[in-house]
Amino acid sequence: MTDSPPPDAVLTALRDLAGPAPVTLADRVLDGWVRAPSALGEVYAVVGDRGVRLLRPAAHAGDLEAFLEDYRTRHGRPVRPAARPPRGLLPALRGRGPGPALDLAGLTPFARDVLAATARIPAGQTRPYGWVAREIGHPKAVRAVGTVLARNPVPLLVPCHRVTRGDGQVGQYLSGVADKVALLEGEGVDLAGLAELADRGVRLLGSDTTGVVCFPTCHHARRITAPHRHGFASLERAREAGYRPCRDCRPL
Structure with missing residues (x-):
């Protein structure tokens, strides 16, 4: 005869299986x-x-x-x-699952677009503010993007900590730079490596075996071995060298 689970475990399992309660007037x-x-x-x-x-x-x-x-x-x-x-x-x-429903109806359409683009950045990766601006069709609105993210009503659920400065530096965060660093390092981002690349003026990494150039934190870039890794200051320089932008991280 097997042991029965404790009552608390049964109640927890039943609670998790239950659907959301009907919305009441209250x-x-x-x-x-x-x-x-x-x-x-x-x-x-x-x-x-x-x-x-x-x-x-x-x-x-x-x-x-x-x-x-x-x-x-x-x-x-x-x-x-x-x-x-x-x-x-x-x-x-806890970093698992798609997350709860969000109510962002009080924000402007521009702000909702910024947060939607930011929510698409995978864990363990970063994108510059300019990338978000381009993704939403306003490539010159970099400062406005930063303002929206500084006021993000639902940080962690919309991961604005994954948006960094165009010069490769971490940038600010609504509860402090230390929190931003802790979140990125907790996701496995090599901030020391990114800082070293930024000091050398490297913004993108390309593989000479695939001819593809990526943001340094892209999962494709992390697989490039040292002999085949090449750094570029811009997408224009990479294209001049015969590289094409990654279809996943879509570098500027």
Whole structure:
């Protein structure tokens, strides 16, 4: 006879299998807040009936009551403790799964486009602000992209820490550069190697066996062995040498 699982484990399994509860009138009128663990420690998340509206590291947000009062003032909506985190939030904060639904309806179309492009950057890779601007069809709006990401309402869920400066430096982050460094290193990004390339003016890496040039953090670039690796300051220089841009990372 096999041992039965403890009651708590059964309840947890049943809870995870359950579908989301029906949206009630109270859910439409009141937002809910939850605490959750993340790579940056505890975070506070505010959730509406359409998804997560705001997420902040607790260490950056400060006092919880002040954080919630600021949310009520800015958004004009009352907030109460949520019964449980929304589906997908906890796996996403652990770096697994597609993440919860997000409610970004209060943002401009431009800001939503910036966040959508940023969300497509794979874990362990980085892209410059200019890449995001080009991806959304506004290649000259680099500064505006930076402004949107500095105000990202849902960091970690939309990984703005993966967007770096065009000169190869890490750049700023809403809760501090140290947090950005910790997140990137936690995903396996070789920041020391990137800094060394930046010091040499190298922005892209090409393989002479494939004739393809990539951003240094692209998974294809990481597989190039030293004898076949060539650095370039720009895509124009790479093209002059006979290289074509990677179809996955799409370098500028």
